Amino acid sequence: MKAKISALMDSELDGQELGEPLAALGRDGDAIETWRMYHLISDALQGRVLLANDCVRRVAARLAEEPILVGPLPGEVMRPERARWFVPSALAASVAAVAFVGWMAFAPQQGAAPRVAPVAQAPQPAPAQVAAVARSAKDTPARLPITAATRDYLIAHQAYSPRISLQGMAPYVRSVSAESAPAKP
């Protein structure tokens, strides 16, 4: 079960596989304890400030109020770069956690961006709630640079823009500008 909970945190389970660990989290105190421990390890590894004591209760209460959205779990965008080595046993995980928490206390903060799915911050989720949280993360996609490849789409798009009727072909300058843009692939 511990391996499954770890896989759940890493968004590695799909539809049918999700059921078992989620059910366990709903009824089994040990499973919930494992879930919390793995998140503590994750928080320590990612250099996140530890959550307040009653955070679990407050997040759960907020989730209970939110509308239920069911959607697919996102793919590689959401997949956190988390080590798999803490899957084998709870003991090893605990030792690692203690070691890392101790180390993190003295290590300089790395100001890491919160790349991990919000799922990892919401303990005791029900299946539908996992999907809802994951969904909200998709609403803020990564910022990408404009590349030479983007220019092909811009040229193709420009040809059909009604803006041409208003302004002549001046707006076309946007589609060839990318070639001189600093950000190139």
Next chain:
Amino acid sequence: MSRTLGALLLCTVAGLAQAESTPEALEWLRKIYRATETLSYTGTFVYQQGDRTETSRIARLAGPAGGTEKLEVLDGTPREILRTRDEIRCYLPESRTVKVDRRSDPRAFPAVLPEQVNSLAEHYDVSMGETRRIAGYDCQAVVLTPKDDLRYGYKLWADARSGMLLKARTFDRNGQTMEQFTFTHLAIGNVPRERLRPPRAAQGWRVEQAGVSPADLGQSGWSVGAQLPGFRKIVEVRRMLRDAQPVTQMVYSDGLAAVSVFIEPMSGRTEEVRIGIASTGAVNVYTREVANHLVTVVGEAPAASVQRIGNTVQYRPQ
């Protein structure tokens, strides 16, 4: 009580009067469209976007078949674009490439007629702005303020006599400038034909044909779900991008802003695909993956609108 009600009513009426499009402003907008369609001119304009500016030369020779236009970028590498009613040729010296976009069906080109200006007033409040001198011309400003957050606003300055557009500013809902076009020099009428010749250096460059043909994506199981209010599909084609596999392109527009949805198979792609959103001036590009296909949404609209259209793309096998 009745006095309060009266004051409230007055405020509401005043508010409405301020928000609604005026016939005078709509007539000015029509005048700009007509000038763009009928005038011949040469000029130099500056394109501003963020802290970047780029100067270009433009020439247009009006004619019965829609006329011919040429744009030359004067800063950096000398990129040039030649446009007739049914063909666009981009000359890109850096890659020694000519990109040709030829329409087999000229009707596919979505020209906005001056008569259609009234429908713009459904999504924008068109009002009169100030008068101002630009590049030696006395100009009248016309402001298009969007009625919702789904599109950008525009401020246009046009020559008071001819209606020729001398300056155009795109702004977001906070009034911040997204991009701006300003003529620094303009001569109306009398354009020598040699100003519209293709660049001589381009002989021997690689030619990439877009091979545009009509398409119907709905029949292959693809759909773009709930669309943005006011945006309707104006065209749907199959085309080539680079020398890769064919791509389907659907264009949605509210009459002024346009958003293109490109769908292409992921298989066979050599370069890395990155999921996310990129911006240049008033254009946002949103990339995502659906059913092992790459979906790229390009639009002159706020990032949230471009993303919203992109997120409704669906595939249901038939």
